Amino acid sequence: MWKKKKKTIEGKLQGNERGFAFLIPSGGGEDYFIAHEDLNGAMHGDLVLAEEVRGRGGHRTLARVVQIKERGYRKLIGTFHSAKSGGFVVTDDRRYFNDVFIPRAAAKTAKTGDKVECEITRYTKGNPEGKIIEVIGRQFDRNTEIACLIRSYGLETAFPPAVKKNAKAVAKPVSARDCAGREDFRNWMTFTIDGDDSKDFDDAVSIEATENGWILGVHIADVAAYVRPGSALDEEAYRRGTSVYFPEAVLPMLPEELSNDVCSLRPGEDRLTLSCVMEFDRAANRRKFRIAEGVIRSHARLTYRQVQAILDGGRKVREQFADVLPALTEMEKLASALIRMREERGTVDLAIKEAHIAVHGEEVEISEYPRLFSHRLIEEFMIAANECVAEFGEKKKLPLLYRIHERPAPDKAEGFRAYLDALGIRARFDAETVSPKHFQRILKSLEGTREFDLVNRVMLRSMQKARYSGEDEGHFGLASEHYCHFTSPIRRYPDLVVHRAVKEWLRGGRKLAALKALIPEEAKHTSERERVAVEAERAVDDYYKLLYMEGKIGESFAGTISGVTNFGVFVELDNTVEGLIRVDSLPKGRYELDETRYTLTGGGNTYRLGEPIEITVAGVDRAARRVEFVLKEEKHVRKDHRGKQGRKARILH
Numbered sequence: 001m002w003k004k005k006k007k008t009i010e011g012k013l014q015g016n017e018r019g020f021a022f023l024i025p026s027g028g029g030e031d032y033f034i035a036h037e038d039l040n041g042a043m044h045g046d047l048v049l050a051e052e053v054r055g056r057g058g059h060r061t062l063a064r065v066v067q068i069k070e071r072g073y074r075k076l077i078g079t080f081h082s083a084k085s086g087g088f089v090v091t092d093d094r095r096y097f098n099d100v101f102i103p104r105a106a107a108k109t110a111k112t113g114d115k116v117e118c119e120i121t122r123y124t125k126g127n128p129e130g131k132i133i134e135v136i137g138r139q140f141d142r143n144t145e146i147a148c149l150i151r152s153y154g155l156e157t158a159f160p161p162a163v164k165k166n167a168k169a170v171a172k173p174v175s176a177r178d179c180a181g182r183e184d185f186r187n188w189m190t191f192t193i194d195g196d197d198s199k200d201f202d203d204a205v206s207i208e209a210t211e212n213g214w215i216l217g218v219h220i221a222d223v224a225a226y227v228r229p230g231s232a233l234d235e236e237a238y239r240r241g242t243s244v245y246f247p248e249a250v251l252p253m254l255p256e257e258l259s260n261d262v263c264s265l266r267p268g269e270d271r272l273t274l275s276c277v278m279e280f281d282r283a284a285n286r287r288k289f290r291i292a293e294g295v296i297r298s299h300a301r302l303t304y305r306q307v308q309a310i311l312d313g314g315r316k317v318r319e320q321f322a323d324v325l326p327a328l329t330e331m332e333k334l335a336s337a338l339i340r341m342r343e344e345r346g347t348v349d350l351a352i353k354e355a356h357i358a359v360h361g362e363e364v365e366i367s368e369y370p371r372l373f374s375h376r377l378i379e380e381f382m383i384a385a386n387e388c389v390a391e392f393g394e395k396k397k398l399p400l401l402y403r404i405h406e407r408p409a410p411d412k413a414e415g416f417r418a419y420l421d422a423l424g425i426r427a428r429f430d431a432e433t434v435s436p437k438h439f440q441r442i443l444k445s446l447e448g449t450r451e452f453d454l455v456n457r458v459m460l461r462s463m464q465k466a467r468y469s470g471e472d473e474g475h476f477g478l479a480s481e482h483y484c485h486f487t488s489p490i491r492r493y494p495d496l497v498v499h500r501a502v503k504e505w506l507r508g509g510r511k512l513a514a515l516k517a518l519i520p521e522e523a524k525h526t527s528e529r530e531r532v533a534v535e536a537e538r539a540v541d542d543y544y545k546l547l548y549m550e551g552k553i554g555e556s557f558a559g560t561i562s563g564v565t566n567f568g569v570f571v572e573l574d575n576t577v578e579g580l581i582r583v584d585s586l587p588k589g590r591y592e593l594d595e596t597r598y599t600l601t602g603g604g605n606t607y608r609l610g611e612p613i614e615i616t617v618a619g620v621d622r623a624a625r626r627v628e629f630v631l632k633e634e635k636h637v638r639k640d641h642r643g644k645q646g647r648k649a650r651i652l653h
Contacts (some may be wrong), residue, residue, distance in 0.1 A: 006051040009063060015044030015095030018567075023050050023063055026135060030411075031060055034095075038064030041125040044095040045072020072577045074120050076100060077152040079139050079623070080110040080132070089130065092101065092152055096625070098127050106131035109533060113139045115148050133365045140622055145543060150251070153536040155244060159255050166232040171257035174270040174295070178225075183294040185275060189327050191300040192265050193307055193378050200243075200252070201265040202490040204273075204298050205381055209330045213281040216334060218385035219296050221263045222272040223489035224499040227254070235290050238522075241529025243491035246540045246620025247357040259490050267298045274499055276385040276486070285335035286475070289388045291502055300324055307374040328526060335377040346437030346479040348463075351456055355576035357544050364548040366575045382487045383478065389498060390482035394472045398501045399516035401494040401523055402484045404473040405466040408434060415596060416462040422597045423451060435478040453560055467527040470519035496528045501546055542625065549620050549627050556616045556632050561609055562602040566593045569607045571615050571629055579627035581615065586631070 009032060011025040021039060023032040024510040032050065042048050047070040050063040078100070086104035100118055100452050108118050113293065115136045136151075137144030150157065159167075165534040192201040208216035219441075227233045244251040252259045265271045275294040279287045309317045311332055312323060318325055323414070343349075356369040364521040376504070386403070393400035406415070413431035420427045420442070429438040438461060446452040463477065475483035486502075490497040497519075504511050563570035568582040583591055583600075591602030598609035607613070621628060 004161070006053075008049055008051045008066070010047070010049050010069070013039075013042055013044055013046050013048055013065075015097060017094035017097055019097050023048070031614070032063035033060040034065060037501050038062075040065045040068075041123060041605045042068050043072065043098065043123075043128070044093070044346070046070065047072065068123075071120075071123070075117060075133065076130075076538040077115070077117055077136075077148045078118070080107070080112065080114045080116045080135075082107070082110075082112045087112075089116060089132075090623075092625075099582070100130040101127045102130055102132060108132045108135065110135050110545040114146050115139055115141075117151065142547065145340060145622075146246070146248075146540060149539050150246075150536065150545060153532050153539070155251055155532075155536060159250075160232070163233040163236045164255060167255040167257040170226045170233070171262045173262070174272060178272060179270070179295045181293070182272070183275070185217065185219060185269065185273070185294045186297040188217060188296070188325070189303055190217065190265075190296050190298050191267070191324060191327075193300055193302045193304060193374065196303050196305065199260045199264065199469050200490045201298070201301065202263070203378075203382065204265045204296060204301050205378070207327050207330045207334065207635075210279075213279065213284075213287075214330060214334045214601065216278045216280065216381060216384065217275055218278070218381055219265070219273040219275045219294065220385075220487050220495075220499075221265055221490055222274050222293065222499070222503075223254070223263050223496055224274075224503055225272050226258055226263060227496065229500070233258075237493055237496065238525070241493050241526050242533045244533045244536055246537065247544055247578040248359050253493065254490060255420070264491055265296065267301045270295055272299050272500065274486075276386060276388050280334060280337070282337070283598060284334065284341040286384070287389070289392075291389065291392060291506070293503065293506060303373040304372055304378075306376070308372045311373065324569050331377055331381075332373075335373075335380045338380040339376065342380070342383075342479065343440070346435060346440050348436050348439045348443070348459075348477045348479070350443075350460055350477075351453075352460070353572075355541060355545070357541060359544065364544050366545060366548050366577065368575060382478075385424060386484055386486050387480055387482055389502065390472065390480075390484040393484060393498070393501065394482050396505055398505055399470070399472065399512060399519050400472075400484050400501050401468045401497045401519065401526065402472045402482075403466060403475060403494070404469045404479050406473060406485070407476050408462050408464060412462040412464075416458060418596055419458050419598065420455065423454070425451065425455070436476055450612075451610075454608065457562070457610045468523045470523050492526075493529070494522070497522055497526075539625075542578075545626060546622060546625060549577055549579070549617060552617045553619060554617065556614060558612060558614055559629075561611050561613055562605055564593060564598055564607055564609055566591070566600070569600060569613075571613055573594050573615075577627060579615070579617070579629040581629045581631065585618070585629075 009023060011023045014022045019036040021034045023034055042065045046068055048065045049067040049069055050065050053062045053064055076091050076096060076234030078089040080089055081087055085103045086107050089100040089102060091372040100120060110132050117133045117136060118130045120128045120130045121131050136148055168490050187205045190204045190206040192204045195202055196443050202221040204219040208215040227237060240253045243253045273294045273296050275287060276291050278289040282286060307328060310321050310328055354369040356367050358365040390402060394648055410431040413434045417427050427442055446455055472482055474481050481547050484498050485492055485495045486498050501515055504515060557573050559571040559573045561569055562572035562578055568580050570578055570580055572578045587605060589603030590602055600607045616632050618628045618630045
């Protein structure tokens, strides 16, 4: 009798610091759990071929690696520890759970406690072997640690000479010749609204009140006029994919000659734009729109705080900004109407906290970033423009990169509904056809209740991640039928792709077929670069949070349970700092994790995702890059807040 052939899956490994890994299938679908003994020498980031095995790992099917098709990362960042035979590198990325062995001849000048970059030269089923490429600095030095984090994500701080040369060559003042054939918006009252520290102003807005509504102009820097396909600038922008923002630095997608100068819509200077002009009635229904290559001269550079102060009605500030006050008044009316209309449509507005990290010398300050109405005003205008351009692209069959957010997978939606049932909340929706309206109604029904935060967190986990695609599949969270990114070409490559397609159509469309051929790879690459940027930004932010919390050891705070695992409870404070209460710090007892209800039960207590909890800061482990909490009633505080050095620092209790 023939044995049934086992199912094989190709995908990338996502390691876990506890020694196991998940297989992310290349063709999509559910993740697989791979135990440590079934990795067969494979490491985080490797492209592997695996086969299913009997049983399940939690809610995931089990698999084992049968072939390593392609190694993911050869260069790693970590801390060097000397030994008789040479030494080893404990990697910063905890997903690499095997230290890298460094023979004595390959260690260069590295000594214990040095932060280094190493290259793997030989793979084994145990510890891979490597060599030191560079000694970066000393462990726990702030600048060194930040530099290591940036490098660990493959990010670069400097542009190659050819890119700099290209940028200087094209970064010329706007001339009359540049403006020829463009629609002239220089007499329109346009201005930018950005953060206090922003330097790259890629969007300006204008408004005109009409008898029946408004004419809104969203004017976007015409980056495509300067960054030509195939140029050194273009290749570098594509490689980077996006700008990356850190508390003390920005790694721009484009050199400053463009991002902060000729492409930035600075006040009083002629700037080339791709403009979307929309007409709305008083209920914010869009009646028509047009897209045009234009030229503007921004009237003012405003900040969110200034605009909010103007809208809030202070007499002195209104007098100071009397010239822009009429426009801002109309913008407030339109934005409010757009918000109401989107809410009626079913948009899902998840309450996600964002940290504001301020660094003053050696001092780090952290607070929750305020979300002002002025932020929402610009958000609504940008969403409106993005929807117009996506609709235009779909109608004209243009090769655009759409920003899609798919409906939650049926199993995730069903799991969310089961969670609501466990809370006594009856939700009526079909897991196969759930709509944004269903999710919105659930949140609105819970506003002001203790369950709101719980449900908000679980709802977020049930939803898919937004990504770029050549197919116009809509945006679930925004309840948008058509959506793309159009409004930030200075800092996002997908927006530049969209601009090129629209401009090509406006000019006759002869090169559209060539642009279309690039879309599948562009969608894949830019989605990946966005993921890397988000992870890098989060990792650097988390390091600053560690520094901040070192001054809070022994202090108590109110927080919210942000995660439950079989090894402990994660807690997020109001300032967005997250720490771990290890299971051995909880009241004694046998603990059971319920993944469907997001609970950890034991010791006579149940810890549930989203519930409030009071903690005391027990320590900060810089080596593991983790803040450690205990329950407020516990008195134990760890004095060695920098964490242990060497291999023991790798152990998660």
